[in-house]
Amino acid sequence: MAYILRTxxxxxxxxxxxxxxxxxxxxxxxxxxxxxxxxxxxxVKDLTDEQLFQISQCVEELGIPLKGELQRQLKQNLDKLLTLKTIRGVRRRQGLPVRGQRTHTNARTPKKLRFLKK
Incomplete structure (x- = not known):
């Protein structure tokens, strides 16, 4: 088992x-x-230390956000939706489907959990 990019x-x-x-x-x-x-x-078991270093350098060159940085960006985007009070942000806070799905017969679990949160 190898350890690549802190994983x-x-x-x-x-x-x-x-x-x-x-x-x-x-x-x-x-x-x-x-x-x-x-x-x-x-x-993966044939990787050398030099190749592991090359992989990490390649990821840095490509500018790919990984792990914590990517999760932080996603959280900031969701917080931005909430602060702007967009429909997507409000529905996400309520725990309802965000992308136009029906809630009359579907999405029972989010509707149940919405009342338990309060």
Whole structure:
């Protein structure tokens, strides 16, 4: 098991192992592998310390927000919606569906939890 970008990677292949890092999906994982010259079937256990360093340098060059920074950005965006009192922010605070789904027959759980919160 390797430790890539402050995350324990339990996957066998590097392509899938990079996806276990919060903020890296299939596309970014593929970009990182191509940029560093790794094949899709490169094993995580075969990584050297120098290659681990190269991976972290590549992520910094791409300017990808990871883990705490990404979570902080998402929270700031949600707080901004709440302070502007947009429909999305109000519905999110109430625990109701945000994107126009019906609530008459669906979304029972959020409606139940809304009354329990008060």
């Amino acid at each position: 324990h990677v339990k996957k066998k292949y590097l392509f899938y192992g990079l996806q276990s890092v919060y903020g890296i999906g299939p596309f970014l994982s593929q970009q990182i592998c191509k940029r560093l010259g790794f094949k899709m079937t490169f094993l």
